[in-house]
Amino acid sequence: MKSLIDILDLTTAEIDELISKANDIIDHPDRYAEKCRGKKLATLFFEPSTRTRLSFEAAMYELGGHVIGFSEASSSSTSKGESVQDTVRAVSCYADIIAMRHPKEGAPKVASMKASVPIINAGDGGHNHPTQTLTDLLTIQREKGRLNDLRIGFCGDLQFGRTVHSLISALSRYHNIHFTLISPAELKLPDYIKVDVLQKKKLDFEETAKLDQALPNLDILYMTRVQKERFFNEADYIRLKDSYILTPEKLKNAKSDLCIMHPLPRVNEISCAVDDDPRACYFHQVLNGKFIRMALILKLLEID
Ligand code: NCD
Numbered sequence: 001m002k003s004l005i006d007i008l009d010l011t012t013a014e015i016d017e018l019i020s021k022a023n024d025i026i027d028h029p030d031r032y033a034e035k036c037r038g039k040k041l042a043t044l045f046f047e048p049s050t051r052t053r054l055s056f057e058a059a060m061y062e063l064g065g066h067v068i069g070f071s072e073a074s075s076s077s078t079s080k081g082e083s084v085q086d087t088v089r090a091v092s093c094y095a096d097i098i099a100m101r102h103p104k105e106g107a108p109k110v111a112s113m114k115a116s117v118p119i120i121n122a123g124d125g126g127h128n129h130p131t132q133t134l135t136d137l138l139t140i141q142r143e144k145g146r147l148n149d150l151r152i153g154f155c156g157d158l159q160f161g162r163t164v165h166s167l168i169s170a171l172s173r174y175h176n177i178h179f180t181l182i183s184p185a186e187l188k189l190p191d192y193i194k195v196d197v198l199q200k201k202k203l204d205f206e207e208t209a210k211l212d213q214a215l216p217n218l219d220i221l222y223m224t225r226v227q228k229e230r231f232f233n234e235a236d237y238i239r240l241k242d243s244y245i246l247t248p249e250k251l252k253n254a255k256s257d258l259c260i261m262h263p264l265p266r267v268n269e270i271s272c273a274v275d276d277d278p279r280a281c282y283f284h285q286v287l288n289g290k291f292i293r294m295a296l297i298l299k300l301l302e303i304d
Pocket residue numbers: 051052123129132162163224225227263264265
């Protein structure tokens with residue numbers, strides 16, 4: 001029984017297989033409509049979510065399975081003081097697979113040590129978000145036709161943005177990726193990614209606070225929101241929240257085949273006027289998320 005806690009739990013060959021499977025599901029959804037008949041997915045969301053939880057649920061329904069779960073900690077026995085370990089042991093008695101989001105870093109890992117069914121980390125604090133990364137990789141593959149030879153800029157809250165941390169770890173295994181890390185000084189990428197991944201592997205990266213200067217060289221721009229819920233001090237959030245706002249004006253200097261990504265939710269960092277630009281890929285990303293989660297559920301349940 002395998003869980004997915006960190007994107008590096010999957011080899012690049014396994015990621016390639018998931019991408020191929022997701023593309024096959026996109027082309028032939030009818031072939032997959034009954035694959036999970038009789039199976040149950042539990043979604044245990046101890047933290048707010050729209051896309052991730054609903055895309056897991058839609059994924060399981062489209063595979064013919066069922067979904068149980070909760071969408072906030074206050075409606076679960078956590079509010080009575082139950083530990084994560086006990087919650088997942090109980091839920092393992094009802095479900096075949098569990099998708100779990102938790103505000104504490106490492107909680108899904110701890111859960112996976114106690115559960116008797118596969119656990120999927122659907123986001124743990126400011127740490128990791130492997131299924132968003134699979135979504136992002138499928139999007140990059142579909143939009144750019146490759147996962148190698150790319151110049152990618154990450155812009156916004158690189159300190160707390162877990163989707164950024166997971167995607168950098170994943171891309172660190174591909175060839176000829178140049179990383180441009182665009183953030184205010186206070187929201188730079190944490191050392192456990194910068195030192196332990198980028199520097200250790202001698203990858204090509206630069207840090208800057210200036211989106212305008214970085215933009216013309218990029219193949220992919222990955223925008224993120226400032227993660228309000230991870231700040232200790234509201235004044236800091238207010239000062240930093242509008243550090244970057246992407247507008248059609250700014251995009252005049254970007255490549256004509258730039259791919260603009262965002263894990264969403266967006267707050268203010270991409271103007272709605274950008275949505276009609278053919279380079280805006282963030283709503284394709286949402287749709288891709290459902291298909292790659294279908295592929296992942298099949299893999300972890302060992303259903304061909
Ligand atoms: C992200 C998350 O929850 O980390 N959203 C998502 O899962 N699509 C990004 C965010 O909340 O900013």
